[in-house]
Amino acid sequence: MEKRSMGMAAKRRVANITTYVILVLISIIWIIPFIFLLLNAFDVGNPGLTGNVWPEKWGLGNFAYLFSAESNFLRWYFNTFIIALFACVGQTAMQFMMAYALSRFRFKLRKPMMNMMLVLGMFPGFLTMIVLYEVLSGLGMTGDSAVPGLILVNIASSGMGYYVAKGFLDTMPKSLDEAAEVDGATKFQVFYKVIMPLCKPIVIYTVLTSFMGPWGDFVFAAAIAKGAQGGMNVATGLNSWLDSSNIAGFYKYFCAGGVIVAIPVIILFLFLQKYYVEGVTGGAVKG
Amino acid sequence: MEKLDKDSYLKLSKWKRFVYKFKYFFLITIPRVFFKIEILDALSYLKLNRWQKLGYKIKYFYLIKIPRFFKNLGLKIWKGIKGFGLGVAHFFKNLFVTFKEGDKFTKLSYLFMGVGSFARGQILRGILFALMEIVFILYMILTGGYYLGKLNSLGLVQPLDADENLVANADNSFRILLYGVLTIFFIVAFIYTWYLNIKQNRINEQIKKDEKAIATTKDDLRAVVDQQFHRTLLALPTLGIIVFTLLPIVFMILVAFTNYDKNHNGISNALFGWVGFDNFGQLFSWSNGTNTFSATFGEILLWTLIWAFFATFTNYFLGLVVAMLINKKGIKLKKVWRTILVMSIAVPQFISLLYIKNIFAFDGIINDIIKFFGGQPVHFMDDQASPLMVRVTVILINIWIGIPYLMLVTTGILMNIPADLYESASIDGANVFQQYTKITLPYMLFVTGPYLLTSFTGNMNNFNVIYLLTGGAPHPQEMLKVNAGQTDLLITWLFKLTIDDSNYALGAVLGIIVFIIVAVISLIVYNILPSTKNEEAFQ
Amino acid sequence: MARVQLENVKKIYSGNVTAVHDFNLDIADKEFVVFVGPSGCGKSTTLRMIAGLEDISEGTCKIDGEVVNDLQPKDRQISMVFQNYALYPHLTVFENMAFPLRLDKKIRIHPWSEEELKKIDEHIEKLIAQHADATGNDKKRAQLEKKIEELKASKEKGKEVKGFTQDEIFERVTNAAKVLGITNFLTRKPKAMSGGQRQRVAIGRAMVKDCKVFLMDEPLSNLDAKLRNQMRAEIILLRKRINTTFVYVTHDQTEAMTLGDRIVCMRDGFIMQVGTPTQLFDMPDNLFVAQFIGAPMMNTFNTKLLKDGDKYYVDLFNRKLPISGAKADALKEKGIQTRDILLGIRPEHLIVSKTASEGTIPVTIEVNEMMGSEYHLHVSSEDGTKIIVRIPTINLSDKEREEMVTGHVINLAFEPKAMHFFDPESEINLLAGPEAVNSKGPIILPGEREQA
Structure with missing residues (x-):
């Protein structure tokens, strides 16, 4: 009989070791930019864009600058935080109102409404920007006082992002609603006594994503703030530090700012990772 | 052509035989092979060999499925038009009948909204109807009428007189268009409410005839949280969407038919007005000496599609591979690997994108490392870089951005693949690779079909990655004339045209084109995807 | 405590699909009525129309004399148990059962x-x-x-x-829990319970409130066979305790037979027969009911009914089998002449005769299913007709048992008392009253038949 060259166990071990090697490589590739960012943030040598990774001179000077009166960073940060706070409440509410109505009720305009939103969603979002700027400036919500304007823009049309929430609601058996109705609940009571408590994971997902959105929101924020320092959010503000005219003096501050922005979001994310994963996978299968 | 039997064929001269054969080939054989399809039943299909099966499938697709798709589409459109027509007819018939058969309150309601409701004790409804009428009339008198009247011309009094001085009571094309559209929306809403007000009367008269109870205000209020709860829920989100999305989009669609640009901004230099389809014509024939516009458009469109394709599928397949590596049996610390990847989702994208852009800058870290090892620094993503270089770099960076997300998406679905599928496959003798191609991939593609579609169209409009990484670079001279670069997507170009150049009309045209492309791709793909419809079982 | 009247009730879905045709039924107070039929026959739809979960397209539904067509479920004073339990996953068992009481603000x-x-x-x-x-x-x-x-x-x-006070709620819930034997689970969430326990909670939730009608939609079909038998017995006990009007939907004829005071047998949205279990079993109106009730299914033979003077015979396998007793009298009363019929005999009414005689026919055993207390013999006659025979094992000697194997020939005798005669065209029982509905071809309701 032929001798087997390698036993099952040995084969598997080789396969596993290869996998580990690949995974470690992947991890390095994905982590290293953040390590670089961190290292740059602590570099108080040349404030501009430099090729070196390892700080020329260690120090907390960059962070100190962010929190000093000299920079507008704190203002931007506060702006973004307020927007995110309102957006996560408002967007979650809007999306759930929309999703619940479309998932649990059957009415004549249901299909036309869904089609309409699908069609509207196919237009590039920027098209609305010019009009919204005009409307918001009419309301005095642009420039230095862009924050309420951005909140409004973030929330107003967010009902169109109902898909994930609806996908989740659709998986809930209709007999729960029916049982509650037979038990004497009004439609509203069915909503908040029976279905809402079961939506916890997807509510958390929606809150999380809508909270994260404004931190990275760039286009609308830039358009509505229109260069006014007081109305910028972190994304537009920090980006302005990377202008070709600013980068030589502000690059390292940008890195420090990036670290400060990323930390709370990462922490929040790590705690709620489970819900995020649930929402993402659920949403993808529904399409 | 006339088909000949064997004898008459043999009787033909040599030349005529050749002609016959030639004609036969083009008129009979080719149509039969390419344009005719015999629908096979399951058994005869199974008897075909692999290539015949493929041929059958392809023929089936373009001979049966595509015509059917267009036929269905046509039917749907026809049905829609018919439904609309019937609806309108129904509307007028209802109005007429209600008036003819209604009592005096009903008749009065045609002029004074809410009279019928008040008369039948539905105070709340009556107040709301009356209020709507008052607000509408006041609005039309105070502002709506003015804008509506000017909508046709978009204003006549130019903001600057002949000496370039500001005119005091100038028109404002932007406002006229915006408020004109708003007024039309309002009129539609008013007509709907007016119709509701009349329908109420009809229904209530019927209820009275049946000697049933008419809903009181108390009932109405109760219905807000019960029978009509969906309306309560939908009111706010729908209003938001109408005002903040629908209205602006209608406005911009109309802008595509005007000459709204930096020389005609409608406010401070010159009014803008209707130009019909000129802008669309311009897109295809615009010549600025070198005919750059349409050429640029073609190039950008092509790159947009290439980008969307690569961005979607590289992420998808690599994300799937990473997910499978992490989920491999016997691999420990699954959570740790996953968390490391997920962290990069948590960092706001603009930070990672802007930072990576600078890592890849000419004097950035990567080039520093290359120099350290004695290489020449490379232009990755700036204006001196070669277009191919930039495009590849962008796609690679996008992989870095996208894989964690796709890893999460695919992990969830991978877990849902029934384990017994793999067990039975391995008993049947499939190796790991075969299991991947025969089970994992088909299953994944089937389940995530709609997701792939949305992520394809999403990538077509992936503004952030391109704008923040390259800003469209490199910008060759002839493209720079229309403010475009070789990695610009339609969407970033649109952004530059509108925001940087204030060329709103062309921006709107581009926006409409993006919409049409996205809509057509979605419509066709969605109708062909197996997971949305499961009709042909053995395909 | 209420009477339920369904008058000409119809359910037409959009697209003109009629799920229930002209349903007429008068359910007496405290009666236990079972809707039975194959899936898609409209039984659940009818129940849901009574509950108010589906709109009634035409006709009226009255509970306690009051038309409830336009009432919402919560205003109809009904309780309902769902097939998949429909327990609120986020609430404990206690809160699940207290739910309807807490909402009740009357x-x-x-x-x-x-x-x-x-x-x-x-x-x-x-x-x-x-x-x-x-x-x-x-x-x-x-x-x-x-x-x-x-x-x-x-x-x-x-x-x-x-509404209810805290004490009342506590008392009602714990009482119901005691009855159903789930007191120990009151603080648990439904997730931590087995199917049978969950179904008890669902029943408990329906029990605690004051209701006029108790509706059950296939409550046992998610349970395994053993548990189903047990729960069936418990429902009988429960019914005695609650003593209200019950409407119960099932596809299982055994459940229908054991639970119902009256059974409504349905097919394709039509009522096939309404009657007590005994009526449906002994005197099915048509072949559908005859074959749906009883297991294994009734055997049928295409044959002739012969009238010879005052006497009736059936022509079966070239034998002239006499019919005597009540059946013959009934045939005579109806004045039935010689004609083609579809003869139905239940498997349990076939007798294995030890000896061959003029009235018996020889058949060959193809399969013998041993069910424990009885054999189900699948046999075929000389001309290839398939027949199922059900014989109790208790009376068989060891030798006889050994002979009940594939290939063995046995003699079957027919019990005339248990024969059913159907019209081959309409499949209506020849002895059925004028209200009987045909089960073959388009279904014609009795009223329409007279017009035609």
Whole structure:
């Protein structure tokens, strides 16, 4: 009989070791930019864009600058935080109102409404920007006082992002609603006594994503703030530090700012990772 | 052509035989092979060999499925038009009948909204109807009428007189268009409410005839949280969407038919007005000496599609591979690997994108490392870089951005693949690779079909990655004339045209084109995807 | 405690699909009615129309004499148990069962306590004294008189309380839990319970509230066979305890037979027959009912009914089998002549005869299914007709048991008492009354048949 060259166990071990090697490589590739960012943030040598990774001179000077009166960073940060706070409440509410109505009720305009939103969603979002700027400036919500304007823009049309929430609601058996109705609940009571408590994971997902959105929101924020320092959010503000005219003096501050922005979001994310994963996978299968 | 039997064929001269054969080939054989399809039943299909099966499938697709798709589409459109027509007819018939058969309150309601409701004790409804009428009339008198009247011309009094001085009571094309559209929306809403007000009367008269109870205000209020709860829920989100999305989009669609640009901004230099389809014509024939516009458009469109394709599928397949590596049996610390990847989702994208852009800058870290090892620094993503270089770099960076997300998406679905599928496959003798191609991939593609579609169209409009990484670079001279670069997507170009150049009309045209492309791709793909419809079982 | 009347009830879905055709049924107070039929026959739809979960397209549904067509489920005073339990996953068992009670905000009359009564009496006396003092002031006197009357009436009537108190809820839920044997699970969430326990909770939730009609939609079909038998027995006990009107939907004829006072057998949205279990079993109106009720299915033979003078025979496998007794009398009364028929005989009414005789036919055993207490023999006659025979094993000797194997030939005798005669065209039982519905071809309702 032929001798087997390698036993099952040995084969598997080789396969596993290869996998580990690949995974470690992947991890390095994905982590290293953040390590670089961190290292740059602590570099108080040349404030501009430099090729070196390892700080020329260690120090907390960059962070100190962010929190000093000299920079507008704190203002931007506060702006973004307020927007995110309102957006996560408002967007979650809007999306759930929309999703619940479309998932649990059957009415004549249901299909036309869904089609309409699908069609509207196919237009590039920027098209609305010019009009919204005009409307918001009419309301005095642009420039230095862009924050309420951005909140409004973030929330107003967010009902169109109902898909994930609806996908989740659709998986809930209709007999729960029916049982509650037979038990004497009004439609509203069915909503908040029976279905809402079961939506916890997807509510958390929606809150999380809508909270994260404004931190990275760039286009609308830039358009509505229109260069006014007081109305910028972190994304537009920090980006302005990377202008070709600013980068030589502000690059390292940008890195420090990036670290400060990323930390709370990462922490929040790590705690709620489970819900995020649930929402993402659920949403993808529904399409 | 006339088909000949064997004898008459043999009787033909040599030349005529050749002609016959030639004609036969083009008129009979080719149509039969390419344009005719015999629908096979399951058994005869199974008897075909692999290539015949493929041929059958392809023929089936373009001979049966595509015509059917267009036929269905046509039917749907026809049905829609018919439904609309019937609806309108129904509307007028209802109005007429209600008036003819209604009592005096009903008749009065045609002029004074809410009279019928008040008369039948539905105070709340009556107040709301009356209020709507008052607000509408006041609005039309105070502002709506003015804008509506000017909508046709978009204003006549130019903001600057002949000496370039500001005119005091100038028109404002932007406002006229915006408020004109708003007024039309309002009129539609008013007509709907007016119709509701009349329908109420009809229904209530019927209820009275049946000697049933008419809903009181108390009932109405109760219905807000019960029978009509969906309306309560939908009111706010729908209003938001109408005002903040629908209205602006209608406005911009109309802008595509005007000459709204930096020389005609409608406010401070010159009014803008209707130009019909000129802008669309311009897109295809615009010549600025070198005919750059349409050429640029073609190039950008092509790159947009290439980008969307690569961005979607590289992420998808690599994300799937990473997910499978992490989920491999016997691999420990699954959570740790996953968390490391997920962290990069948590960092706001603009930070990672802007930072990576600078890592890849000419004097950035990567080039520093290359120099350290004695290489020449490379232009990755700036204006001196070669277009191919930039495009590849962008796609690679996008992989870095996208894989964690796709890893999460695919992990969830991978877990849902029934384990017994793999067990039975391995008993049947499939190796790991075969299991991947025969089970994992088909299953994944089937389940995530709609997701792939949305992520394809999403990538077509992936503004952030391109704008923040390259800003469209490199910008060759002839493209720079229309403010475009070789990695610009339609969407970033649109952004530059509108925001940087204030060329709103062309921006709107581009926006409409993006919409049409996205809509057509979605419509066709969605109708062909197996997971949305499961009709042909053995395909 | 209510009568349920369904009059010409129809369910038409959009697209003109009719799920229920002209359903007429009068369910008496405290009756237990079972809707039975194959899936898609409209039984659940009908139940859901009674519950108010589906709109009634045409006709009326009355509960307790009141038309409820336009009432919402919550206003119909019904309880319902769902097939998949429909327990609220985020609530404990206790809260699940308390749910309908907490939502109920109706005003109920409670008797006054002793103390309260005393207080009312005192108050009345006080008012009477005031009344006596107020001589001359007619207006005040009238007011006082009115007040006194009101108090007296209220004393008579009892205390008005909105909704249920905490104590009442506790008492009702724990009582129901005790009855269903789930007291120990009251603090658990549904997730931590087995299917049978969950179904008990669902029943408990329906039990606690005051309802006129108790609706059950295939409550046992998610349970395994053993548990189903057990729960079936418990439902019988429960029914005695609750003593209200029950409407029960099932596709399982055994459940229908064991539970129902009356069974409504349905097919394709039509009622095939309404009757007691015995009526449906012994006197099916048509072949569908005959074959749906009873297991294994009734055997049928295409054959002839012969009338020879006063006597009736069936022509079966070239044998002339006489019919005597009640069946013959009934045939005679109906004046039935010689004709083609579809003969139906239940497997349990075939007799294995030890010896061959003129009235028996030889058949070959193809398969013998050993069911424990009985054999189900799948046999075929000489001309290839397949017949199923059900014989109890208890009376068989060891030798006879050994002979009941594939290939062996046995003799079958027919019991005329248990024969059913169907018209081959309409499949209506020849002995059925005029209200019988055909089960073959387009279904014609009795009223329509007369017109035709």
